[in-house]
Amino acid sequence: xxxxxxxxxxxxxxxxxxxxxxxxxxxxxxxxxxxxxxxxxxxxxxxxxxxxxxxxxxxxxxxxxxxxxxxxxxxxxxxxxxxxxxxxxxxxxxxxxxxxxxxxxxxxxxxxxxxxxxxxxxxxxxxxxxxx
Amino acid sequence: xxxxxxxxxxxxxxxxxxxxxxxxxxxxxxxxxxxxxxxxxxxxxxxxxxxxxxxxxxxxxxxxxxxxxxxxxxxxxxxxxxxxxxxxxxxxxxxxxxxxxxxxxxxxxxxxxxxxxxxxxxxxxxxxxxxxxxxxxxxxxxxxxxxxxxxxxxxxxxxxxxxxxxxxxxxxxxxxxxxxxxxxxxxxxxxxxxxxxxxxxxxxxxxxxxxxxxxxxxxxxxxxxxxxxxxxxxxxxxxxxxxxxxxxxxxxxxxxxxxxxxxxxxxxxxxxxxxxxxxxxxxxxxxxxxxxxx
Amino acid sequence: xxxxxxxxxxxxxxxxxxxxxxxxxxxxxxxxxxxxxxxxxxxxxxxxxxxxxxxxxxxxxxxxxxxxxxxxxxxxxxxxxxxxxxxxxxxxxxxxxxxxxxxxxxxxxxxxxxxxxxxxxxxxxxxxxxxxxxxxxxxxxxxxxxxxxxxxxxxxxxxxxxxxxxxxxxxxxxxxxxxxxxxxxxxxxxxxxxxxxxxxxxxxxxxxxxxxxxxxxxxxxxxxxxxxxxxx
Numbered sequence: 001x002x003x004x005x006x007x008x009x010x011x012x013x014x015x016x017x018x019x020x021x022x023x024x025x026x027x028x029x030x031x032x033x034x035x036x037x038x039x040x041x042x043x044x045x046x047x048x049x050x051x052x053x054x055x056x057x058x059x060x061x062x063x064x065x066x067x068x069x070x071x072x073x074x075x076x077x078x079x080x081x082x083x084x085x086x087x088x089x090x091x092x093x094x095x096x097x098x099x100x101x102x103x104x105x106x107x108x109x110x111x112x113x114x115x116x117x118x119x120x121x122x123x124x125x126x127x128x129x130x131x132x
Numbered sequence: 133x134x135x136x137x138x139x140x141x142x143x144x145x146x147x148x149x150x151x152x153x154x155x156x157x158x159x160x161x162x163x164x165x166x167x168x169x170x171x172x173x174x175x176x177x178x179x180x181x182x183x184x185x186x187x188x189x190x191x192x193x194x195x196x197x198x199x200x201x202x203x204x205x206x207x208x209x210x211x212x213x214x215x216x217x218x219x220x221x222x223x224x225x226x227x228x229x230x231x232x233x234x235x236x237x238x239x240x241x242x243x244x245x246x247x248x249x250x251x252x253x254x255x256x257x258x259x260x261x262x263x264x265x266x267x268x269x270x271x272x273x274x275x276x277x278x279x280x281x282x283x284x285x286x287x288x289x290x291x292x293x294x295x296x297x298x299x300x301x302x303x304x305x306x307x308x309x310x311x312x313x314x315x316x317x318x319x320x321x322x323x324x325x326x327x328x329x330x331x332x333x334x335x336x337x338x339x340x341x342x343x344x345x346x347x348x349x350x351x352x353x354x355x356x357x358x359x360x361x362x363x364x365x366x367x368x369x370x371x372x373x374x375x376x377x378x379x380x381x382x383x384x385x386x387x388x389x390x391x392x393x394x395x396x397x398x399x400x401x402x403x404x405x406x407x408x409x410x411x412x413x414x415x416x417x418x419x420x421x422x423x424x425x426x
Numbered sequence: 427x428x429x430x431x432x433x434x435x436x437x438x439x440x441x442x443x444x445x446x447x448x449x450x451x452x453x454x455x456x457x458x459x460x461x462x463x464x465x466x467x468x469x470x471x472x473x474x475x476x477x478x479x480x481x482x483x484x485x486x487x488x489x490x491x492x493x494x495x496x497x498x499x500x501x502x503x504x505x506x507x508x509x510x511x512x513x514x515x516x517x518x519x520x521x522x523x524x525x526x527x528x529x530x531x532x533x534x535x536x537x538x539x540x541x542x543x544x545x546x547x548x549x550x551x552x553x554x555x556x557x558x559x560x561x562x563x564x565x566x567x568x569x570x571x572x573x574x575x576x577x578x579x580x581x582x583x584x585x586x587x588x589x590x591x592x593x594x595x596x597x598x599x600x601x602x603x604x605x606x607x608x609x610x611x612x613x614x615x616x617x618x619x620x621x622x623x624x625x626x627x628x629x630x631x632x633x634x635x636x637x638x639x640x641x642x643x644x645x646x647x648x649x650x651x652x653x654x655x656x657x658x
Contacts, residue, residue: 019182038325042337069337072178073325074290078299085291091181105333107537112530118332119147120529120562121213121363123536125177125329128188131537142563146526173540173559187587191540241542 005100009059012096016054019092026082027051033076033086042069047076047086054089067093068104068130098132105130136257137204138166139195141214142174143362148211150408151362154393155210155254157402161270162262169207171198177213178329179220186234192221193235196249197242206250208257210393212361216287219251219294253288255304255360255392256296264311272401274313278418280395281317281354281387282306283345285364286325299323305358305392312399314356319348326367335370342371343380349387355414358392365389388414436502444497450477451492454505464507470494473577476549476584479503489547489581509580511591516598523606528561528569532595535561537588544582544592550575554582554592561595567607569599 017024027048034046043066045053053061067090076086097104105126115123136159144152159166172195180188195218199207209215225232226247236244258267282305289295289302297304302323306316324345327338346368349357359365368389375381390411397406398415407415432443435450437457444453451465466474475492482500492505514531521527529535535558544554553572560568573596582592620626633641 019184021183038341039330039337042334069330069334071286071325071328071330072181073286073328074292075286075325077291078289085181087291088181095182095185107533110332110533115530115533116525119143119362119366120526120536120564121141121143121147121177121211122329122332122366123529123533124142124174124562125213125363126332127537128176128178128180129329130333142559145563145565171556173556174538174562176539187539187541190542191538194540194542239542241546 005102007062007096007100007102009062012059012062013054013057015096016089016092019095020085020088022085022088024051024055024084024089027055027080027084028082030081032079032081033084036075036079037070038073038075039069039071047090050093051084051086051089062093062096064093066090072129094129098130101132103131107131135165135167137169137199137202137207139169139172139175139207139209139214139218141209141211141362143211148362148365148391150406151210151365151391151393154391154397154402154406157406158393158396158400159254161400161402162258162266164257164262166208169195169198169204170202175209175214175217176221177217179217186231186238189221189225189231190235190239192218193225193232193245194239194242196222196225197239197245199249200245201243204249206252208252208254210254210360210391212253212285212287213363215251215253216294219253220291222249222251223294253296253360255288255308258308259304264307267308267396268311271312271399273399273419275309275395275399275415275418276313277421278314278356278415279317279352279354280309280314280356280358281319281349281352282309282322283349283357283359283364283368284323285359285361286323286328288360289323305360308392309358309395312395314395314399317349317352317354319345319352319354321345321348326364328363328367331363331367331370338367339371339374342367343375346372346375346381346387350381350385354387355418356395356411357387357389358395359389360392365391433497433499435497435500438504439502446497448497449493450479450490450495450497450501450503451475453497454492464505465493468493471577473579474507476506476509476579476581477503478506478581487547489549491549491577491579494549506581506584509584511580511583511594513591513594514598518601518605521602521605523566523602526564527602528564528566528595528599531598532561532591534588534590535595538562538590539588541587543585543587544590547581547585549579549581550577552576557596557599558590558592561599566599566603569596570603573597573600 029048029052031048034040034048037047040046045064045066050061050066070090072087074087140152156166173191176188176191232247284302284305289297289299309316321344325341327341331338372386376386388410394407394411430446433446434441434443435453442457444456464475466472470491470493477490477492479488480502516531538558540555542555548554557569557572576593576596578593
């Protein structure tokens with residue numbers, strides 16, 4: 001039987017809360033995080049929409065690219081009036097996929113010429129965030 | 133005076149070697165010599181944020197254990213990214229006994245880390261221990277009329293409780309630059325993200341972010357952008373190089389990107405070999421335009 | 427077998443009584459295993475006989491070379507003589523050791539979390555994690571120094587949660603260093619030149635013409651270390 005790598009979305013809300021240590025329902029959808037985020041142009045869902053989907057238990061949020069575009073800059077975190085650390089929610093979503101070996105980047109696909117140009121600080125950080 | 137236990141991080145031994153050279157030289161000049169943490173390892177570069185992801189805290193905790201072994205109460209990192217990662221982990225494992233016990237049980241080849249090692253950024257040491265006055269005293273070649281943008285990026289000031297200054301209106305880097313005699317240029321992008329590690333698989337995205345930071349500095353007349361992070365430095369320089377090649381920026385106005393310690397070395401008249409050629413040229417240019425008697 | 431009480435070990439879960447005080451390799455042969463692979467020099471140098479074991483009452487995994495480690499009562503073991511880890515293909519002379527070559531050819535070193543599992547697995551007691559860390563910061567000399575006694579058994583790579591191929595990477599570091607930093611050995615250069623211009627041609631032709639038995643005879647009779655001149 002082939003290895004099952006689909007992410008179980010059962011209890012997604014609870015798992016995200018456990019892994020992030022954040023309270024999803026503290027968010028009242030003011031949108032400050034989305035206003036603060038420097039990378040929303042690249043996201044298929046706004047940061048505040050990611051939280052909304054989690055509140056509603058919408059499992060398709062796990063397919064969003066938002067957590068992979070997130071650079072963990074914490075601009076959302078310092079501006080949230082309710083003290084919700086969205087960066088940690090994004091990390092939980094990343095981890096749920098990475099723990100199923102659903103890596104977002106593969107070292108094998110990075111050309112050697114590209115690695116030559118990159119400093120190790122970028123590689124280490126990227127691999128920690130985007131590969132399990 | 134006790135030497136400061138210094139955590140260089142990988143970049144300072146490699147791509148950011150000039151950051152280390154200038155850091156060591158200026159701290160020596162200020163009478164606060166640095167002593168490298170024995171057998172330090174990579175900090176992890178980014179903090180693991182999931183509550184149950186203890187494995188990714190191990191690297192930082194191992195460094196704390198090595199500091200504990202030499203009875204150092206703090207470790208000081210000039211690299212903002214190392215600083216941020218190490219401090220986030222310290223803030224967790226110094227109080228979360230359960231997590232610490234688990235990590236200690238895993239690292240059974242090391243002595244147990246008892247908690248208590250503090251992580252500080254070099255700018256905190258300069259502000260809180262050395263003091264701007266003492267720095268000003270060591271300035272022999274003030275950077276008069278050199279317009280410098282104090283670029284903090286993310287990791288010096290965020291997340292809340294981790295950063296070294298007010299995340300909305302940080303002052304530490306600007307204060308340092310003023311002590312060096314420079315003119316601080318404020319931009320709305322001072323604490324904006326450079327794109328960080330996205331440069332690995334989304335170079336376009338990091339270059340776009342970094343170009344905005346460069347343009348904001350150009351608009352306000354900055355000749356230099358002062359950084360504290362080898363990844364910001366890399367991204368800003370990448371964007372600068374690309375934009376110059378494509379004619380989107382011109383050499384005459386594109387700011388030089390430099391580590392804050394390099395600016396300190398310049399102001400303290402330390403060996404010119406410490407300074408990258410482009411920074412030296414920018415400093416010389418600003419001095420030439422400074423009227424006599426200033 | 428002597429009157430001494432035999433040692434009980436478990437090879438892949440099956441119990442065997444073996445003579446005490448013998449190596450794992452000897453004990454396995456005593457138990458009936460015949461090595462086609464997974465044994466080489468039998469002297470602790472070739473790295474072919476990597477073995478993992480646990481002792482009853484000890485949660486820890488232990489690592490050894492079967493030809494070097496003595497059996498102990500209650501040892502549960504299996505050989506791990508090979509780690510699938512293809513070596514990167516490179517043309518050594520074309521590499522620039524001032525660049526981040528180790529990261530280019532073994533980028534997975536950037537995944538190291540300093541867990542130190544590799545160091546705990548090393549039967550040579552090398553500081554494996556520390557040389558991976560040195561590699562990450564481009565310190566070839568440190569990698570070479572810390573990995574010098576590596577015998578390429580592969581146990582580090584088998585245990586690594588970050589999929590690092592430590593031993594291959596360190597070998598590249600040592601090679602780079604020898605190309606960039608070590609002096610060119612004059613005697614070797616001269617010898618190679620002589621070989622290229624036909625020295626030893628006759629002797630080699632003669633060897634090629636020999637049959638296997640004659641070759642074996644020559645091999646056993648070979649001079650291993652020349653007697654020191656003037657030695658008694």
